[in-house]
Amino acid sequence: MPEVMIGGIPVTFPFEPYEVQKVYMERVIESLQNNTNALLESPTGTGKTLSLLCSSLAWLLVKKAQLQMNAQVGNFSEHSSFSGSLKDSLKSGAGKAKDNTSWGMPKIIYSSRTHSQLTQAMQELKRSSYKHVKATVLGSRDQMCIHPEVSKETNNMNKVHMCQLRVKSRTCHFYNNVESKKDDRAVKGDEILDIEDLVTVGKKLKCCPYYLSKELKQDADIIFMPYNYILDPKSRRANGVELMNNIIILDEAHNVEKMCEESASLQIRTTDVALMY
Known part of the structure; x- marks a missing residue:
């Protein structure tokens, strides 16, 4: 794969990058080197995600x-x-x-609006020369729970409560197996595992994908997660997401404003208002 020198950082790209991709990567690396924020745009179809991943990971490897x-x-x-x-x-x-x-050691926290967008970004990473980096993705119990009873619960709050009870009482054997299986070749091999992969591996090893991803987060170079895991303080604490000294990437950032509005909004029915008086 071609290697280009950008801002003193050797960046390996799957093909000879176009000029627009070089300029984009220059701005990414400039921001990282100067420890500043950057608001970057690139036309649709110009390989923005690939440029973002390759440049930021190239900088991270040099920094490490x-x-x-x-x-x-x-x-x-x-x-x-x-x-x-x-x-x-x-x-x-x-x-x-x-x-x-x-x-x-700094980490890259890569966020987007939906898990499908995160999966697409992880697929781009798998096709790059940086597929050897340690990566993981954080998801919810809705997507990652494989317990036959808990996973069938439709109410999210009930599902969280059921899970926590079983974890605390050590009655979920999937959770109990995480410690012994987290270093298995299927988990820490050469393959980057997205949510679907984690669930498949979890079922194979009979260990919880949800808590397995939290273990993988500890040593990961890049962690993929939805916006709300960063923007919501409660979610941030619950998932152990540390922002200090890490690189935060908000992909498709035009959706952030709406996400913040939804997080800070509350629906009140007329009956709720009536009960206040």
Whole structure:
């Protein structure tokens, strides 16, 4: 696959990128390097998703390599440099360790409006040269629960309650199997697993896809999720989504305003108003 140098970052693309794709990727990388926000547009059919994924992941891999190298240099200095007093050496080493810990390894959080749009983005990733990165997708119990009783519940609140009760009492053997199956080759192999793949693997291994995706999130380089997992504080906390020091991508961002309106809106019936007086 062709490799192009964009803003000092080597980006591997499935084919020789068009000029509009190069410009788009330049803006993505410029934003990441400068730690700034960017509002980017590209005409339909110009490979926006592929350009977005390749450029952001190329930058991420370079950034991770830099952080790992800095951590190794810091550890080497801490253990080998004792030219000053022991107290000063330990103090210097502790400072470096603290800096590396507070920053940590950044992740890409890629969000879109629907899971079908996320699946399409993951398919693009699978066809790119970055298909080796660690990736996962967060979904709801409606899409990922495979428990024969809980999955049949139509009321979402009841489904969540039923699930939580079984998890707390350790009576869901699918959940109980997550810890022992999360490192299975079918889970942590070379294939990127979208929601449908996770469900298939979960059924095969008899482990919960919903909680399996949360385990995969810990080591993932890129995490796919719907807008509301980011925009809704409750959903963000429930799914353990950390925004600080991570790269947030809102794909199809023209839908964000409507999503925010819906999240902040409430329907009140006339009978509800009448009961207030």
